[in-house]
Amino acid sequence: MDRDILGGITAMIELNNLVVGYQGKALTPPISGHFSAGSLTAILGENGVGKSTLLKTIAQLHAPVSGDIHYGKPTSQLLSWLPQQSDIDRSFPIRVFDVAAMGCWPNTGLFNALSDTQYQRVREALYQTGIASLANNTIDTLSGGQFQRMLFARLLVQDTPVMMMDEPFVGIDSQTRAALMELITALNQSGKTIITVLHHIEVVQAFFPQLLLMKNQQVRWGETxxxxxxxxxQHWTSSPRAQLSQPQQGADHEPACS
Known part of the structure; x- marks a missing residue:
């Protein structure tokens, strides 16, 4: 069951002095706070500050340097992951339908056939993302926008409570970005907890109520x-760790765990 903390707010994922990096070398200061159920959070910051590494650590693709992460339920039932396009070999001869169907693997395993219900779920996901007509195309034939829609279809098929996305709008046109942002908003409104690494400040400002901001070896976490x-x-001058400011009347900062 999910754990209720901080005045009854349900935390899907809680970070306790989490430090992330590679090969034991820290990229971030200690970060503490939580992503509440149904929240919509952007992770924003300059290149090299550890945004994607943080997301991959939360997704259990990297081990923490130190600190820990607590999850509201078993991660196989909780998390789904949309990687950067650059992390995927686009020359592999696989169909669009088969990539989207990978979202069923946590339930079916790698080699088991799809049930009729799962097959229909994949078809619906391709329709929702606007690429149903490309189901039998191989992924090497796709444009950047079509490829990203396919990755979103896989995410829809997996249908987990928490969806994590690493730079989902890189290399796509504004029309596709708008369509995918509309999809993200609908998923969040349906109750999904969404955590997204972004570099489009205008998108963060317009659509993401919560922000985890990384800059100069410091972190701010609260309302966008x-x-x-x-x-x-502003230039930050305070101690280099995640700032967990307490709510005060008329204060400029919200609590970092909101």
């Missing part, structure tokens, strides 16, 4: 309307 102006206008 309070945190984002610091990134745009």
């Amino acid at each position: 309307q309070h945190i984002l102006p610091q990134y745009l206008h």
Whole structure:
């Protein structure tokens, strides 16, 4: 069952002094806070600060350097992952339908056939993402936008409570970006907890109520309307660890665990 913490707010994922990096070398300061159920959070920051590494560590693709992560339920039932396009070999001869159907693997295993229900679920996901007509195309024939829609279809098929996305709008046109953002918003409104690494500040500002901001070996975590102006206008000078400010009347910062 999910754990209720911080005044009854349900935490899907909780970070406790989490430090992430590679081969034991830290990229971030200790980060503490939680992603509440149904939240929509962007991770924003300059190149090299550890945004994607943080997301991959939460997704259990990397081990933490130190600290720990607590999950509201077993991760196989909780998490799904949309990688950067650059992480995928696009020359592999596989059909669009088969990539989307990989979202069924946690339930079917690698080699078992799809049930009729699962087959229909894959078809519906391809329709929702606007690429049903490309189901039998191989992935090497896809444009950047079509490829990203396919990855979103796989995410829809997996249908987990928490969906994590690493730079989902890189290399796609504005029309596709708008369509996928509409899909993300609908997923969140249906109750999904969504955590997304982004570099489009205007998208963060317009659509993401929660922000985990990384800059100069420091982290701010809270409501976008309070945190984002610091990134745009202020230089941080406080201690290099995640700032967990307490709620105060008239304060500029929201609690980091919101």
